[in-house]
Amino acid sequence: MREITCRSIFLKFSFVFLIGLAAAPGWAQTPPLPGNLPVAESAKDPVLPSVATPRVATGKDLYCAGYIRATAPSTEMKIIGGEEENRIAHFGQGDVVYLNIGRSRNIRAGMLFSVTRPMGKFRSPYKRVGGKDLGVYVRELGVLRVIAVQEKTATARIVVSCDDVQLGDVLVTFTEKSSPATDISQPLPRYQPAYEDLAGHIVLQREQHETIGPRDVVYIDLGTEDGVKVGDAFTIYRKKPDDGNVFNFNDDDVVLRQSSDYESDKFKGGKYSNTHPYEARQQVKNARSGVPQKIVGELIVIAVEGKSATAIVTRTTQEVHTGDWVRSR
Structure with a gap:
């Protein structure tokens, strides 16, 4: 009888000890705070933000x-x-x-x-x-x-x-449509040449604007007949830096008058002097063999027809114009 009593007491103490261990802070599992509890943000359980793949076109x-x-x-x-x-x-x-x-x-x-x-x-x-x-x-x-x-x-x-x-x-x-994804995490390759293996032009903007910016819908003169597909990315570029300029610089005649303000030619310096024989800006342009292409933006195709494609301008470095070149990349 005494042995049974001692065993019962031992079991009771063991049970109480285990309960105490479970209640200790280091052993217990903390339940999450209710989401609607008005506590400070620092006290809330951390939640990792979901990262959605950005889409070229929406709505x-x-x-x-x-x-x-x-x-x-x-x-x-x-x-x-x-x-x-x-x-x-x-x-x-x-x-x-x-x-x-x-x-x-x-x-x-x-x-x-x-x-x-x-x-x-x-x-x-x-x-x-x-x-x-x-x-x-x-x-x-x-x-x-x-x-x-x-x-x-x-x-x-x-x-x-x-x-x-x-x-x-x-x-x-009605046909349900889906938009291709876009990745703008990488910088726009502004100084990489756009080789013309598949090149065309921006021919129209949706609202018929001549100056185009990011998020504008445009149409290019390349389509399925040229191998274009939805999701294809194109670089927008100009073959010459001054193509598409909003302003024209016609001040060569002013510079010419200023450069001739000498008593005689001998004070203009030798042929390597900046002030010796003035050469107009257009003369320099006509004599050059070529210059790098000017990258002004990029676009991504969202729909394709036989001879044309609809695209959205995703990024620009300056204003884009109808007539600018596009090249697949």
Whole structure:
């Protein structure tokens, strides 16, 4: 009986000892703080930030980039009216419009359509090989969703608007798009030559601006016929440093007058003197055999057609212009 009692006491003390060890700070596992507890940031559990791969195009830049295609989209499906057409002529996001397609064309509620506007044929002034006709320039204006269907018409709401939508704008079947990734962690290679194994030009900016900057959507005169693919990166460059200058420097005549202000030629110095025979700036340019190319930016292709591609300018070193050269890298 005594042996059983001693054993029971021993087991009790062992159990208490183990409980005490578990309660010690060094042995216990600290539970995480509740996320909504208003404590100082330094007291919160560290959370590693997630790093998302940056995308070239997002949102409206992806679905409203536009394109230059060999043929214009069919004009069979179009916007024929609007719920508030009695007071507005231009429709935008949230507005309700009427379509000329219905159940007879297998249209169902919930279907999505892209709104486009063909702008006309586009000819590249720079393309010499393969012809100058690039196709039909088509602007993408937004996306609408069908909310009600009648026999020969449908009612839709504009869910994405990148520009004003008007009666007569053309509908095309909606296609989900994805953007290529971009890596701007490395500096722009400004002083590496852009060899012209696949070279073309920027022929147009989406809003028809002549001066182009980062995030602008542009079109180049290279396409699938030239081997261009979505995600291809191109260097934007100029063959001469003064190509595309905003300002012209025509002060040579002033310098000439100043350099001739001597009593006689003997005080101008020898032929190696800076003041001896003045040589105009253009004379120097005409005599040089060549200069390095001037890198002014880069772009990445987000959509490709037969003879053209749609791209986004990702980085620039100065203003970019339509007509600037592009070269794959």
